[in-house]
Amino acid sequence: MSNRDQVISKNELLRVEGLEVHFAARTGFLAALLSREKALVRAVDGVDFSLGKGEILCLAGESGSGKTTTGKAVLRLIEPTGGKIWFKGEDLLSLTRQKLRLFRQDAQIIFQDPYESLNPRQTVFATVAEPLEVNRICNSNAEKEERVIEALCDAGLNNPRELFLRYPHELSGGQRQRLAIAGALVLKPDFIMADEPVSMLDLSIRAGILKLMVDLRDLKGISYLFITHDLSLAWLVSDRIAVMYLGKIVELGSADAVIRQPLHPYTRALVSVIPVPKSISRRDKKLLKGETPDPVNIPVGCRFHPRCPQVKPRCREEEPCFREILPGHFGACHYL
Amino acid sequence: MLLEVENMTTYYKLKDGFVRACENISLSLKQGEALGLVGESASGKTTAALSLIKLLPENAKVMSGKISIAGRDISQAMEAELRRIRWKEIAIIFQGAMNALNPVRRVGDQIVEVLRIHEKMTDKAALLRTIDLFEQVEIDPSRVRDYPHEFSGGMRQRVMIAMAIACNPKVVIGDEPTTALDVMVQAQVLQLLEKLRSKRRMGMILITHDLSVVGETCDRVAVMYAGQIIESGPTERVFENPAHPYTRALIAAFPNIEGERYLAQSIPGNPPNLLNPPSGCRFHERCSESMKLCSCQEPLPVKLDSGHFASCHLLGRRVLS
Numbered sequence: 296m297s298n299r300d301q302v303i304s305k306n307e308l309l310r311v312e313g314l315e316v317h318f319a320a321r322t323g324f325l326a327a328l329l330s331r332e333k334a335l336v337r338a339v340d341g342v343d344f345s346l347g348k349g350e351i352l353c354l355a356g357e358s359g360s361g362k363t364t365t366g367k368a369v370l371r372l373i374e375p376t377g378g379k380i381w382f383k384g385e386d387l388l389s390l391t392r393q394k395l396r397l398f399r400q401d402a403q404i405i406f407q408d409p410y411e412s413l414n415p416r417q418t419v420f421a422t423v424a425e426p427l428e429v430n431r432i433c434n435s436n437a438e439k440e441e442r443v444i445e446a447l448c449d450a451g452l453n454n455p456r457e458l459f460l461r462y463p464h465e466l467s468g469g470q471r472q473r474l475a476i477a478g479a480l481v482l483k484p485d486f487i488m489a490d491e492p493v494s495m496l497d498l499s500i501r502a503g504i505l506k507l508m509v510d511l512r513d514l515k516g517i518s519y520l521f522i523t524h525d526l527s528l529a530w531l532v533s534d535r536i537a538v539m540y541l542g543k544i545v546e547l548g549s550a551d552a553v554i555r556q557p558l559h560p561y562t563r564a565l566v567s568v569i570p571v572p573k574s575i576s577r578r579d580k581k582l583l584k585g586e587t588p589d590p591v592n593i594p595v596g597c598r599f600h601p602r603c604p605q606v607k608p609r610c611r612e613e614e615p616c617f618r619e620i621l622p623g624h625f626g627a628c629h630y631l
Numbered sequence: 632m633l634l635e636v637e638n639m640t641t642y643y644k645l646k647d648g649f650v651r652a653c654e655n656i657s658l659s660l661k662q663g664e665a666l667g668l669v670g671e672s673a674s675g676k677t678t679a680a681l682s683l684i685k686l687l688p689e690n691a692k693v694m695s696g697k698i699s700i701a702g703r704d705i706s707q708a709m710e711a712e713l714r715r716i717r718w719k720e721i722a723i724i725f726q727g728a729m730n731a732l733n734p735v736r737r738v739g740d741q742i743v744e745v746l747r748i749h750e751k752m753t754d755k756a757a758l759l760r761t762i763d764l765f766e767q768v769e770i771d772p773s774r775v776r777d778y779p780h781e782f783s784g785g786m787r788q789r790v791m792i793a794m795a796i797a798c799n800p801k802v803v804i805g806d807e808p809t810t811a812l813d814v815m816v817q818a819q820v821l822q823l824l825e826k827l828r829s830k831r832r833m834g835m836i837l838i839t840h841d842l843s844v845v846g847e848t849c850d851r852v853a854v855m856y857a858g859q860i861i862e863s864g865p866t867e868r869v870f871e872n873p874a875h876p877y878t879r880a881l882i883a884a885f886p887n888i889e890g891e892r893y894l895a896q897s898i899p900g901n902p903p904n905l906l907n908p909p910s911g912c913r914f915h916e917r918c919s920e921s922m923k924l925c926s927c928q929e930p931l932p933v934k935l936d937s938g939h940f941a942s943c944h945l946l947g948r949r950v951l952s
Contacts, residue, residue, distance in 0.1 A: 357813040358784075467901040497671040497840065498884045503897035524813060527886040531894060554888050568818040570843025572870065572885040582822065583815050586783050 308383060308486060308518050309346040309369065314339055315377030316361070316368050320591055334591045338364040340542035341378070343617065348485075349516040351509070353529035353550070356539035357565075359587045362522045365539070366488045369520065370402055371395070382486070400430055403479035407491040409471035413463040420459040423447060423477050430482065442481055449515075450477035451507050469500035476507065488520045493528070505532050527569050530554040538562045541598045542590055544617065548624035558626040560603050597629070605630065632702075633834045634660040634683075634721075634802050639696030641675075641682045650905045652678040654858045656696070660802065663832040667845030667866065669881075670855035673902055676838045679855070680804045683836075684721050685713050701801060718749045722795040724788075726807040731791060732779040738790045739765075739775030742797055749798050764793040768823060785816035789823065796827060802834040809844065821848055842885055846870055851938070854878050857903050857913040864939030874933075874941035876918050912944065920945060 320334040339361040346352050354362040367373040369380060371387060380387040382398060390398060406412040413422060423443045426432075433439040447455035450473040463471055472492065479487055489508065493501040509532060511517050523529050529536050529550065536553040538546045538561065546559040557563045564581040583602045588594065594601050600610040609629050617627040636658040643650040653675045660666050670676045681687050683698060685708075698706045700720050708716065725731040733741055739761050746757035762772040768789040779787055788808060795803050805824065809817040825848055828835050837849055845852050846866060853863035854875065862875040873879045877898070884895045900917040903909050909916055915925035924944050933946040 357815060469901065497902075498842075498881060499671060499898040500901075501897065502884050502895045506894045506897070509894065526814070527888050530888055531886045531892060551892070565814060566888070568814050569888055570841065570847060571887050571889055572843050572846055572882050580818060582818055586785055586813075586816060 306348045307345045308348045308350075309520075310381040311345070311365075311369060311378065312343050312380075313378040314342040314365065314368060314375055314380065316364050316373055317376045336590050337542050337593055338590055339368060339375075340590075340593065342539075342542070342544055344537055344544065344547060346486075346518050346520060349512055349518055350535070351512060351519045351521055351533040353521045353523060353533035353536045354539055355523055355526050355529045355536055357524060357587055359541070359590065360539040361542040361590070362524075362539050363490055366404075366490055366520055366522050370404060370488055371398075372404075396430075400426075400482045401484050402486040402488065403482065403484040405472075405475055405479055405487060405489040405492045408495050409463075409468060409475050410495070412475055413471060415463055417462075418459065419447070419461050419463075419466075419474060422463075422474060423481050426478065426482050432482070443477075446477040446481035447474075449480050449511065450474070451503070452477065467500075468496050469503060472496060472504050473507070476504075480511070483515075484517065486518050486520070488522070490522045491524070492521075494523070494525065508532065526554065526565055538565070541587060541593055543598065543627065544625075545599065545628070546624075546626045547617075548621075552621070552624050556624075558620055558624065558631050559599075559628050560605050561599050564604070597627075632659050633662050633664075633700070634658070634836075635697070635699045636683065637697040639679070639682055639698060640694045641678050641687065641691060642694050643678075643688075643691045645690070645906065648906050651908055652691070652858050652905055653682060656682075656860055658836075658853060658860075658863075660834040660836065662801070662834055663828065664851065665828060665835040665837060665849040667849035667852040668836060668838045668855060669840065669842055669845055669852060671840055671902060673905070674855040675858040675905075676855050677806055678858075680723065680806055680836065680838050683804065684717055684723060686717075686723070715749075718745055718795075718798045718800060720800055721802040721804065722798070722800040723804040723806060724791050724795045724808045726810060732787060734779050736778075737776050738779055738782070739777075742790075742794050745794055745797050760797070761793075764797055767796070767827065768793045783816075784812055785820060788812065788816075788820050792820075792823065792827070796831065796833075799831070800833065802836065803828075804836045804838065806838045807840070808837070810839070810841070817844075824848065842881060854881070857908055858905055859913060859942070861914065861943070862941040864935070864941075868936070868939045872935075872939075874935055874939070874946055875914075875943045876920050876945070877914050878941070880919075912942075 316339040318336040318338060320336050342365055354365060356362045364373060368375045420443055423446050424439055427439055427442055433442060444455045452458060452473050466474060493504050496504060521533055533550050535548060536550050537544045540561050546553060546562045553562060554566055557566045564583050567579065567581040585602055596612050597610040597615050600606045615627045615629045617625055620626045620631045636656060639653060639656040641653040643652055656679050668676045668679065682693050696706065697704060705716060732738065742761045742764060743757040746752045746760055761775055765772045765775060770786060770789050809820050812820060839845060849866050852866045852869050853860045856877050862869060862878045873882055880898045898917050903913060911926045911928050912930050915921045922944060930942045930944045932940040932942045934940055
């Protein structure tokens with residue numbers, strides 16, 4: 296407990312403790328008939344972190360690590376099956392319906408694919424104005440227009456009036472993602488969960504979107520939970536990085552510390568295979584064997600032990616606790 | 632030369648005109664060599680690959696150019712001849728293995744089919760070869776009777792690789808073979824491709840949007856922009872002395888965890904519409920160093936040093952002065 300308290304900064308916005316999301320796996324007809332026990336998918340299995348005001352925290356991990364599920368649970372788009380979430384000091388899991396509505400204005404989401412997340416039959420104006428209408432925020436059309444223009448400008452779409460009547464298919468990939476960001480900004484949120492916001496975009500356009508997100512943090516103090524599978528991207532934009540493996544955070548620390556001095560064997564392997572844009576620097580790659588196991592059958596003991604290059608007998612029996620190894624740098628491994 | 636392509640041009644016919652997807656593409660590949668074809672989406676890299684093995688959709692046509700594999704000109708080859716060339720001479724690994732494999736057939740059977748048709752093998756011999764191929768791509772041979780959905784993404788990609796090398800082709804084209812995979816699995820698959828290439832002395836063309844993949848696996852690289860190769864050369868040279876402003880911007884946009892932490896400038900604007908590409912240099916509208924000449928005259932490739940070419944007016948001027 297004491298360890299955890301140290302992570303939490305004084306001006307924290309969000310705090311997550313022991314978050315769990317377990318799903319019942321779909322079983323076949325025969326298994327149901329024989330009333331076999333339903334398998335449990337432990338997508339998120341005890342996650343702790345906190346997010347400060349104006350901080351960018353990155354949840355990084357491979358597919359199946361539970362990073363998106365964690366993000367969605369934090370927004371209560373998926374109901375957690377265990378754990379606690381506090382947002383601005385309030386217990387998020389026991390909010391009244393009315394309070395939850397207000398929370399939904401304060402916490403927004405940006406999805407991965409701007410080709411899928413935008414309604415193709417809605418104009419730019421309608422897309423950005425919709426959240427205002429749903430929440431009955433504006434009293435007049437003039438006010439609504441003003442808010443839409445402001446959001447589009449904030450998202451880096453210049454000449455917003457010219458775009459009002461355009462449809463998503465008339466916009467480029469980068470513009471679409473900016474439109475999605477404008478839709479998130481229009482309610483003036485304090486917190487944005489961005490789920491792989493640039494992974495569908497070309498490299499030459501990525502930087503602009505990332506810069507926009509960082510600038511919004513600097514100007515408006517928006518906090519981000521940034522979800523990505525790309526560690527070099529995480530390092531570039533975030534203040535701190537949490538590396539997830541099979542539903543748990545295995546390492547958490549400042550972006551530079553996690554990438555430059557990774558502690559956990561899993562992070563060390565991941566960092567060693569991050570591509571660098573050079574041809575000579577053939578670094579010493581630590582390739583792991585196999586792929587992430589199925590979250591239905593999480594290994595006993597340390598969940599990374601079957602793939603760990605430094606596995607010892609203790610790892611097969613005892614689950615390591617998540618503890619502070621260096622100041623502000625946490626890891627879950629017996630041998631750190 | 633194992634593979635030689637000269638001034639290949641491929642257009643797509645649409646209702647409102649021709650999409651000039653590939654224009655004057657020239658490539659060459661030696662035995663055992665790996666060439667990276669890099670570009671962003673819609674730069675024409677996949678069209679170039681499909682043109683090589685003539686797997687283009689119906690509305691696309693190779694308008695001109697010469698393609699020869701092991702000295703044999705196939706640019707005029709008819710379908711029957713092409714069928715003999717595909718898989719045996721030149722094979723392709725497609726991007727999404729989930730879409731490229733037939734979901735209702737066992738993976739082993741799908742490879743057996745290739746061997747029966749192209750190598751005229753008996754079922755039994757083909758199955759034995761398939762088991763051998765599974766071992767080469769490091770999959771447990773007992774899984775030949777599994778269906779594609781029983782494999783993970785990385786394993787499916789290995790099956791695709793096994794299929795591609797089944798008939799011992801001289802050239803393998805990998806069209807974004809690792810794009811949908813996690814970093815760790817990507818590294819594993821790339822390592823496997825490297826191993827197979829050096830063992831079998833195959834030529835490999837690796838198509839990717841990811842510069843770093845090229846940096847680590849390819850001997851030479853060709854950078855495509857808006858349907859044209861704008862720079863090509865030995866990987867080391869191109870990475871260390873990128874000559875074209877587009878290549879420079881692309882390399883700068885790539886986060887380098889060994890370097891300084893900063894957000895690079897993005898390239899302004901968007902890639903042009905190839906129905907109606909810009910006049911002159913196709914990059915001039917987005918180029919920070921654009922001159923008057925760039926908008927009216929198309930730059931020709933300039934030789935910088937052995938094997939390193941780039942098409943940019945800035946270079947022409949430098950060489951002249």
